[in-house]
Amino acid sequence: MKKKVLAIICLALAGIAVFTLASCMGKEEKVEDLAYITANKKLVIGITDFEPIDFQDASGKWVGFDAELAEKVCEKLGVSAQFQLINWDTKIEELNGKTIDCIWNGFTVDADRQKKVSFSKEYMINKQVIVIRKDDASKYTDIASLADAALVAESASVGEKAIKATETLKDNTYVGQASQSDALKEVIAKTADAAVIDFTMAAYLINKEDGDFTSLMILDAKIADDEYYAIGFRKGSDLTEKVNSLLADLEADGTIKAIAEKYGLSDSLVTK
Amino acid sequence: MLRCINQLETADGGIIRVNEKTVFDASSSEKLTKKQKRDNQLQVGLVFQSFNLFPQYTVLANVTLAVKELAKERPNYKENRRQINEEIENNAKKILERVGLSDKLSSYPCELSGGQQQRVSIARAMALEPKILFFDEPTSALDPELTGEILKVIKKLASENMTMVIVTHEMAFAEAVSTKVIFMDDGVINSCGKPQEVFRLNPTERLKEFLRNYE
Amino acid sequence: MSFFEITLALFQGFFVTLKLFGLTLLFALPLGFLIAFGSMSKYKLFSLPSKTFVWIIRGTPLMLQIIVVFYVPGILFNYPIFKDDRFLAALITFVINYAAYFSEIYRGGIESIPRGQYEAGQVLGLTKTQTFFKVVLMQVVKNILPPMSNEIITLVKDTSLIRVIAIVEIIKAAERFIAKEAILWPLFYTGVFYLLFCGVLTLLFNYFEKKLDYYKT
Numbered sequence: 001m002k003k004k005v006l007a008i009i010c011l012a013l014a015g016i017a018v019f020t021l022a023s024c025m026g027k028e029e030k031v032e033d034l035a036y037i038t039a040n041k042k043l044v045i046g047i048t049d050f051e052p053i054d055f056q057d058a059s060g061k062w063v064g065f066d067a068e069l070a071e072k073v074c075e076k077l078g079v080s081a082q083f084q085l086i087n088w089d090t091k092i093e094e095l096n097g098k099t100i101d102c103i104w105n106g107f108t109v110d111a112d113r114q115k116k117v118s119f120s121k122e123y124m125i126n127k128q129v130i131v132i133r134k135d136d137a138s139k140y141t142d143i144a145s146l147a148d149a150a151l152v153a154e155s156a157s158v159g160e161k162a163i164k165a166t167e168t169l170k171d172n173t174y175v176g177q178a179s180q181s182d183a184l185k186e187v188i189a190k191t192a193d194a195a196v197i198d199f200t201m202a203a204y205l206i207n208k209e210d211g212d213f214t215s216l217m218i219l220d221a222k223i224a225d226d227e228y229y230a231i232g233f234r235k236g237s238d239l240t241e242k243v244n245s246l247l248a249d250l251e252a253d254g255t256i257k258a259i260a261e262k263y264g265l266s267d268s269l270v271t272k
Numbered sequence: 273m274l275r276c277i278n279q280l281e282t283a284d285g286g287i288i289r290v291n292e293k294t295v296f297d298a299s300s301s302e303k304l305t306k307k308q309k310r311d312n313q314l315q316v317g318l319v320f321q322s323f324n325l326f327p328q329y330t331v332l333a334n335v336t337l338a339v340k341e342l343a344k345e346r347p348n349y350k351e352n353r354r355q356i357n358e359e360i361e362n363n364a365k366k367i368l369e370r371v372g373l374s375d376k377l378s379s380y381p382c383e384l385s386g387g388q389q390q391r392v393s394i395a396r397a398m399a400l401e402p403k404i405l406f407f408d409e410p411t412s413a414l415d416p417e418l419t420g421e422i423l424k425v426i427k428k429l430a431s432e433n434m435t436m437v438i439v440t441h442e443m444a445f446a447e448a449v450s451t452k453v454i455f456m457d458d459g460v461i462n463s464c465g466k467p468q469e470v471f472r473l474n475p476t477e478r479l480k481e482f483l484r485n486y487e
Numbered sequence: 488m489s490f491f492e493i494t495l496a497l498f499q500g501f502f503v504t505l506k507l508f509g510l511t512l513l514f515a516l517p518l519g520f521l522i523a524f525g526s527m528s529k530y531k532l533f534s535l536p537s538k539t540f541v542w543i544i545r546g547t548p549l550m551l552q553i554i555v556v557f558y559v560p561g562i563l564f565n566y567p568i569f570k571d572d573r574f575l576a577a578l579i580t581f582v583i584n585y586a587a588y589f590s591e592i593y594r595g596g597i598e599s600i601p602r603g604q605y606e607a608g609q610v611l612g613l614t615k616t617q618t619f620f621k622v623v624l625m626q627v628v629k630n631i632l633p634p635m636s637n638e639i640i641t642l643v644k645d646t647s648l649i650r651v652i653a654i655v656e657i658i659k660a661a662e663r664f665i666a667k668e669a670i671l672w673p674l675f676y677t678g679v680f681y682l683l684f685c686g687v688l689t690l691l692f693n694y695f696e697k698k699l700d701y702y703k704t
Contacts, residue, residue, distance in 0.1 A: 044570065049663050086653045093554075094653075097561035099570050280606050310612050318610040324603035327704045328625045337621060338611035382703040400611065 033237040037101055042079050045070050046086040046100035052204035052263040053106040054083070065124075065263045066104050072255055076246045092116050095234055102239070103232035106200060108158075113232070118240045122228035123247060123256070125268050128162045129199045130219040131187060131206070140194065143221050144168060150175070152183045152192035159183075159196035162224035181205065184213055196223060200268060207264045228270065275408075280318075290315050291403055314342075317397030321409040323389045325381040325396070332377040335364040335396045342400075360399075367395045371425050387418030391425055398434075405429070407438040423449075443483060447471050455479050493664065493673050500660030501680050503574070504646045507656070511581040511642060518582060519589030526594055537590075544587035549580070550648050556580045557652045577649040581642075588638055596631035597623070629699045636692035640685050657681075 037043050047054040047062065054064045062083040074081035086094050091107075094100045095117060108126060109119050132140050132149075140146055147168055153159035155176030164170050175192060177183045180201050186192040195202075205213045233240045250256050251271075260266045275281045276288060276296070288296035290312070325334050339360045343349060349356060368374060371391040381389055390410055397405055407426070411419040423445050429436065430449055440446055446453055447467045455462045455470060455478075463476045470479070525537030544552070557576040561567035569576035600623050608618030650659035657680055661673040 084653070085655065087651065090651070090653075093558055093562070097558035098565070098567035099557065099561055099573075280609060306614075310614075313610065314612045320603060320607065322603055324601075324607035326604065326607070326622050327702045328629070338608075338613055341613055341617050341621065380702045396611070 031234050031237040033101065033234060033239040034242055037077070037079055037239070040079070042082045043070075043074050043077065044082045044084050044099070044101045045105075046091055046094050046103045047083050047105040048086065048088050050106055051201065052265065053200065054104075065259055065265055066106065068259045068262075069123075069250070069256065070104050072250055072259075073243055073246050076249070077242070091232075095232065098234075101233075106198075106229050107232050108227050109230045110227075116235065117232040118235050118237050120231040120233065120240055121244050121247060122230045122270050124200070124229040124265070125226050125270055126229055127199045127222070127226045128159050128196055128224040129202050130221055130223055131184060131195045131197060131202050131216050132193065132219050133187060133190075134215055134217045136193065137217065140219060142219075143223065146172070146194055148172075149193035150191070151194055151196065152177055152186045153196045154180045154183055157197075158224065158227065159198070163196055166223060184216065187216060188212065194219070200229075200265065203264055203268070314400055315403050317400060317402035317405045319390070319394050319397050319405065319407045319410050321413050323381075323386075323393045323413070325389055325392055327381050330378045330380060331368065331373060331384070331392050332361065332364055334381070334392055335368060335399045336360050338396070339364070339399050364395070364399055367398050368392075370398075370428070371395050372421075385418060386414045387421045390414065390418075390422050394422075394425060394429075398429075404435045404437060407436065407440070409439050409441070411440065411442060443471070455482075457482075493676070496664075497657055497660055497673060497677060497680065500655055500657035500677075503649075503654065503656045504643075504680075505684075507574070507577060507581060507646045507649065508643055510578055511585055512639065514578075514582040515585035515589055518586035519593055522586055522590035523593035523597065526590060527597065541587045541590060544584055545591075549584050549645060550651055552584060553577060553580045553648060553651055573652050573654050574649075576652060577654055581645075585638070585642060589635070592631050592634045592638065593627070595634070596627040599630050600626055626704060629704070632692065632696055632699065636688070636696075639692075640688055643685055643688065644681060 047066070049055055050064070052064050053066045054062060055067075057063050067081075067083065070081050070083075084094075084100050086100060088105075091100075091103050095103060103117070106124075106126065107113075107119075109122060113119075130140075130143075130146070140149065143166065150173040151163055151169065152175045153163060157180070159180075160176060163172075163174060175186065177186060180195075180197040183192075183195040183197055184202075184205060187195050199218070202218055205211060206216050206218065208214075231240075231243060233243075247256070256269065257266070260269050282296075287294060293312070293315070296312075326337065329337060336357075340357060343356050343360060346356070365374070365377065368377065371394055373388060373391055373395065376384060376388060376392075381392065384392065390413075394405075394410075410426070411422050414422065419442070423442065426436065426438065427449055438446070438450070450467050452465070453467045453470045454464045455476070457478050462478050463470050475483070522537050522541065525533045526541065528534045528537070553576070556579055557569055557573065560569065604622055604626070605618055608622050613621065646656055647658045649656055650662075653659070655663070657677045658674070661677045664670050664673045
């Protein structure tokens with residue numbers, strides 16, 4: 001009996017090991033995704049709630065810059081776009097498990113991610129910006145003037161990293177909030193003086209005409225290096241190249257520019 | 273031994289005959305069908321030491337359950353279902369009256385005393401009209417006070433000429449009620465005969481010793 | 488967004504919760520019986536797989552099982568079965584998981600019935616099937632009712648785990664309000680839904696327990 005139990009435990013552990021190993025091994029060979037999505041007649045796009053990139057309008061339809069651009073690309077691919085809400089923490093697992101076909105949700109390019117996914121060309125700049133109240137426009141004019149300001153950012157975000165990396169700001173009063181929009185709320189409530197968040201979101205929320213954030217403005221000061229958004233495909237996927245050429249077409253005929261204007265993102269487009 | 277005759281346990285060897293009919297033969301290779309086995313079993317009834325009543329049923333339902341299930345096998349059951357069930361219930365009520373429980377028909381076993389429960393269990397066994405009724409130490413789970421009512425019921429049944437085999441430690445009772453006594457020691461028959469002979473005329477040493485401890 | 492609109496949106500999430508709860512019970516209750524009989528079988532051929540199955544399912548977290556069922560077909564076999572139906576992945580995992588737990592409750596319930604009950608059935612000429620259904624089953628039901636109600640109420644709350652594969656049940660529905668509207672209270676508000684539903688279940692089980700209270704074993 002003891003032997004049998006031991007055998008079963010060994011078997012179970014071996015199974016777990018094989019599974020773990022198999023999921024770790026990066027597949028470098030060519031992935032025939034183009035044929036795969038054509039056969040399925042749809043591209044499943046992994047997204048989260050992220051205004052103005054991907055969000056649901058009142059009727060439940062997914063809209064936003066990425067969503068509309070994706071619709072256009074899918075139209076050219078001859079497939080339908082299917083938006084699938086995912087957990088941002090498990091986006092890579094979703095992609096490798098083929099439960100989604102790409103990550104298209106303001107996906108920031110970085111070196112770590114490049115090892116795991118195949119990025120399309122960068123289509124949007126995302127920088128960290130400092131948001132202050134319009135009333136303080138004369139008080140805060142550059143980074144040096146923020147020396148006594150109470151700062152806020154989303155905890156564990158790029159914005160927080162940027163604050164801690166800036167010599168004159170790293171010892172300021174600082175609060176790490178749950179989300180970027182919460183950080184903006186602190187500035188409105190005057191519990192903080194300046195928030196460091198993504199430009200994409202800041203521009204959208206501040207410029208939303210009937211929104212609660214119109215009393216805020218973006219300070220014209222650079223706090224961190226620019227980042228870029230791109231679409232993530234499976235490593236080695238032949239879709240990357242195809243979608244890149246389609247994006248070039250859409251850029252040439254002004255489609256991308258039109259969509260960007262609609263969502264107040266014209267300044268963020270990558271133009272080559 | 274009782275458990276072998278009732279086929280709750282399988283004997284290692286030998287032959288069991290009930291009413292001239294072989295119900296078990298260890299040397300015979302042919303197996304009895306389930307149906308045959310059950311028919312043999314129904315020749316005899318068994319009253320357990322621990323009653324084993326069905327707790328979720330009333331007294332009346334305990335007595336009628338098995339009879340009703342058996343009645344379903346009758347060829348004309350479907351047409352006469354109501355009539356058959358009524359018959360069975362009336363019969364069960366008569367039996368319960370004989371064991372003195374007419375007023376407890378709709379009680380549940382947990383509401384009864386041990387003695388009453390054992391009487392229900394006797395009624396339940398009798399409802400199947402066995403040729404012989406076996407008692408497996410029917411009073412050893414009961415208070416001495418309650419023992420009396422069971423013995424009274426058995427005496428009454430004896431006077432109605434019911435064939436019964438009783439395993440018991442109640443020596444005085446065994447002497448008084450039985451027509452034949454077998455004294456068993458460690459699974460072997462020690463002495464056997466009319467009660468008068470076994471207890472009074474020439475009791476064996478082992479029996480004397482037992483009676484001494486008993487008194 | 489108004490309180491009413493948010494309540495309505497949470498109800499949509501709660502519907503997914505209830506659907507998973509109901510369908511899991513529907514399939515896991517009978518499947519548990521099969522596994523219980525497997526575990527109790529005298530033949531190793533049946534009992535060993537059953538017992539191993541129960542050990543693995545009870546020995547690993549439900550959340551891990553959901554992740555494995557959902558991702559493994561695509562990652563390991565390049566065949567994403569649940570691409571179009573994430574709920575199905577959740578349902579299969581829940582049915583398997585809860586069948587294992589139910590089977591152990593059934594087994595305990597059946598084994599708690601004294602041998603004398605089976606013997607009484609046998610000497611009264613009842614077949615094994617008759618004995619099980621007419622004599623044993625009702626007693627088993629009474630015995631397992633308290634542990635079953637406990638397990639079923641746990642199931643209500645375990646449904647919240649399916650958000651690891653991004654299914655919008657009630658808690659995920661509430662979490663989306665944080666991302667979209669920057670409001671936190673809907674998340675805490677979901678507690679009211681769970682409380683009310685578990686309250687109804689508790690009343691229901693109390694009612695059944697009372698119904699079976701007319702006798703004692």
